[in-house]
Amino acid sequence: QSHMYFVLSVSSLVFDGAASGFFCINKSFVGYLSSVPRRSTGCLIEQLSEEKYECMVCCDIIRLMAPVWSCQSCYHVFHLNCIKKWARSPASQADAEGWRCPACQNVALKQPTSYTCFCGKVTNPEWQRSEIPHSCGNMCGKKRSGVDCNHPCNILCHPGPCPQCPAFVTKSCICGKTSQPMRCGQGTVLQCDKVCGAILNCADHTCAQVCHSGACQPCQLQVQQVCYCGVTTREVLCGTDKEGFDGSGHFSCEKTCGLMLNCEAHRCQQVCHHGRCQPCPRSPSLVKTCPCGQTPLTKLLDLGYSERRSCSDPIPSCGKTCNKPLACGSSDTIHLCEKLCHEGSCGPCSLTSTIRCRCGCKTKEVPCELVFTCEKRCNKKRSCGRHKCGELCCVNSEHKCLLICGYKLNCGLHRCQETCHRGNCDPCWQSSFDELTCHCGLTVLYPPIACGTKPPECKNMCTRRHECDHPVFHNCHSEEKCPPCTYLTQKWCMGKHEHPTVKKEKRCLLSLIFRTFYRFLYSVIVVEERKGWSAQRQPAHIRGRFDSFCVQLF
Template sequence: MSIAAGAKQQSFTDSDSDSDHSQSGESNSARRHTDLSNSIFKSYFDLTATTTSASPSPHDLSKIQSFLNSSSSGALSCLICLERIRPSDPTWSCGSLCFDVFHLLCIQSWARQASDLAALRASTRLPITSQKADETAIWNCPKCRSAYSKSQIPRTYFCFCGKLESPPNDNPWILPHSCGEVCNRPLKNNCGHFCLLLCHPGPCPPCPKLVKASCYCGKIEDVRRCGYKVYSCNSRCNKLLGCKSHKCKEICHDGECPPCHERGVYRCLCGKKEEEKECCERDFRCEIPCKKPLSCGKHLCEKGCHSPEGCGGCPLQGKRTCPCGKRVHEGMACDVAVPLCGDTCGKMLSCGFHKCHERCHRGQCAETCRMVVFKSCRCGSLKKEVKTCSGLYTFRL
């Protein structure tokens, strides 16, 4: 009994010892990955001089650090097959929005099936050839649904930054699927600087370079992080508005200043009427016709309210045509009526199908088309003669 008890106690002791060693190994591994992540971010900040009040907050880099920790600890999983992504597995990561990582074989199969299905649908539903449908077919990222063309189906395993094909996986001090070199990808907003992190999954962080930047309204200039160089000074904008009379009262803001809303009494374009309006609406038209004498001295301006120089010359001077427009007359006085040419009018009638067959005439053409036409019923089996064209080429029995 004592021997069995001793053996049992010994087995428990060995099990506890193995468990302790396992936990210790996992703890050491996690600590090593944490140290690696911290060292990467430390070198990143050291290279970019972070000791200012304008430094990015830790929250700004939380997403990239989360990707780093997941990748280094082996916690990444493929959203397509739901299997764990091992350090030796070829991968592809979405570079548009989500930056999620997938098995290379999984995303290739996904992309081919999705693009082939899209091409098949397009060729059957749209009036395009199968070749054109195949060329324009797209597939979407399984997570963020970002669209990619068929030519963008990944065919090769690259590191996260895209510089090295088939990166090694036997170096414990390099992140899996990383080349271990500086990322050097262009940072967002085309600031002209490049990412200084080591080759990493996920998005690149905001640019930490120190640059001189002005606020939106331009009154204050400060040294700020390049990724945060666009800012508001929280004081009044005071830019001159489009009216050239008043200044913007909004807080320092991005984009164009809003329209001027100062109220006042303004005259219409022709100057005959006064109304109280906002400054941005001060150029308005009244309902009174112009009626100013034209340059010929024989006619009045028939235009609506307009600026004083908007009357123009007399429309009856210069080249003039007969009412149907077939004969041109030059050098006639503006108060002399143009003679009729005697030809057929030929203007399109209101029905939209026939032309006026009367002689050249003044005034409007006949409002009702009197052409005799044959109209069909809705099914097209019967026709009958109708003396008045109404524009509806069907009739009911």
């Protein structure tokens, strides 16, 4: 058998790049396949060299000298003309821009136009008997698919994926405290057994977890923080609102600040705030006009008013009408303060305004100092779905029912104390810590016992006192009355017709049933007698007054 030999020059096969060598392989590529980690590359080389590889588009053999195109995702090889036609056909169009590979459906933006070798360096490569078909015979040099691998592929231009990088590199663990040599391109994450020790988000403590991936967890220590005004404290995780720290506090308590101002006579009236308090608003350096703002203080000084030297000194009044706009009125009419120039807030307005009630149903002219509410009663259902709201001039959106439910709970003993609600009441939450026994006391349920729990079922015979002296055949029960006696007895009929020696066994319970039936039959016959039923038609054994209640069935 004749063999065809190929000579492949492979350099830099070891990680230090010092060694190089030649591999002589025959038609079966035994020597080459042993050096290539992925079998798909060797199979492609073998099939292309033996002209056994078929184009997936035309299903024809790819010849040694035919122009080809190779997909960089699945590494399938196609005829160049076939893949050009496929890329232009409607069947290859993707949802977005580009066209789909017929094998792996990978979307490519650029259509194939030229015949290049597998590594893409040479256009229209010539076939050489000693080289891989459709390759340039030079070093591949493509970037490998491994993670963080910067070493180019160091084997000859080839189809299929590049083999794994043979180099070894020193790789550090996640926390960076330890390192060890590893195969280049491997995605293995090193994790040591040492404490991470990285600075946490609070910048005061370090991570106590073992070497881990991802960001460190936020600091879990509980610390006390003070608000800006120093009145309220809270307990939060260390590092919370760290950016809001102003040297004295971390957060606003939304209360009035109350800190003494720089004048040492008044306190800050702002909401608890970040940073220093503003200067006193009554400071002589800030107040330049009278309280109403119409007259400068310099004019009042010319009129003989004394100069203010501290924030505690009163602000001179100009004596004019205040005329500050009030909150009442409308868009057309603005109500002004009618008081003389004064300090503090303006008093109530003495005028009237045409306003709507708060629910918006009615309009009325009322004094500005009053709050107008109409007499319309709300008919919407409350949150419970049973009661109506009934509030006058209602502006509520939820209509919560504040009545007590009061329904009996599942225990049958207590009532629901929750506010009126939809759906079933919750089970009774009360429980007993006494033992619950059956009537005879032989079967016991131990505490805690939920309210409404029935006594346990007992498999022993009932020990209650019974009306008859017959043996008992029923179990212990929690009901007050025992079931009827079912013991078999020998009874005379009610009319003593049967001889005492001729006895029939009847259940003790049947005696009561027979008596009830006799009374019913007697009442029926009395009614028929009143209707004029002939006495001759009556059987002899049912004539008379039935004092003995004997009835012989016929």
